Amino acid sequence: MDTSRDQSAGVSLNTEEARLVRDSAERLQREFDGTFNTETIERFIHDSENQLTSQATISMWLPVLIERVARDRLKALARPEDSTVTKPAVLFLCVHNAGRSQIAAGWMRHLAGDRVDVFSGGSTPAADTNTGVIDAMAAVGIDISTEYPKPWTDEVAQTADVxxxxxxxxxxxxxxxxxxxxxxxxxPTGHPADVLAEIRDDVRTRVEALTVSLGVVA
Known part of the structure; x- marks a missing residue:
């Protein structure tokens, strides 16, 4: 895998990665059956792929990211069309979506469960989630090891209540x-475990207050 290209050059998916993206399209078609047709889902898959590959320097994890970004966009679009949706949507944003916003999203999912639609993103996503942050959250029983930094999208921002x-x-x-x-x-970048724990706990306090203000008891 060529990792020497600069960010402006982007990357192309290899044959196996392209197959994984096609598989993700099939999963999304099953997930959103009755809400979006095949053409709409494929359009969001392709658009998310173009956006992510144009910004990436390596293709590792791109199939996973493409599926998650497309899912978030479709999920956001489905909210206004579903008259039964009453739960709030919260979008957590930071620069790299590798630390603070991942901590906040992890806490919100843990504390509020499915009572809140939770999204996160970054203005300039990093390549990976901060390993120290993953460890800090694991120490309180929250697994964010499968989360990857991703950009925020217009669809998600437009549908978010907060x-x-x-x-x-x-x-x-x-x-x-x-x-x-x-x-x-x-x-959190560059801090030792004790400082990361303080940041983690600070974020929890803020997320708890947010759930209360939304009428969701943490």
């Missing part, structure tokens, strides 16, 4: 009428 920003500044989406919260949380 957009929580953590350090992404002007790169974060600004959408009129949305509820925003800006959390002043230190980046």
């Amino acid at each position: 957009i929580v920003t953590m350090g992404c500044g002007d790169a974060c989406p600004i959408i009129g009428g949305k509820r925003y919260e800006d959390w002043d949380i230190e980046s």
Whole structure:
């Protein structure tokens, strides 16, 4: 695998990776059967693939990311069309989607379960989730080891009831009428385990307060 190309060059999927993407399209068709037709799902798969491959420097994990980004976009689009949707949607954003936003999303899923639709993203996604953050969350029984940094998308930002920003500044989406919260949380990058634990616990306190304000008891 060629890892020497600069970010602007992008990458192409090999034969096996392309097959995995086709498999993901089939899974999404089953998941959204009755909500979106095959053509719509394939369009979002292809669009997500183009977006991610154009920004990537290596193709490792891209099939997984393509499926997850496409799923998030479809899930977001399905919310307004489903009159039964009453639960809130929260989008957590930071720069790299590798630390703070992953911690927050992990806590929200853990505390609120399926009572909240949880999304996360980054303005400039990293290649991998911070391993120290993964370990810090594992220490309290929350597994985020299968999460990968991904970009935020317009579909998700538009459907979110609350957009929580953590350090992404002007790169974060600004959408009129949305509820925003800006959390002043230190980046986990480069910190030892004891500091990561403090950051993790700080985020938990904020997520608990957010669930209360949304009418979801943590």
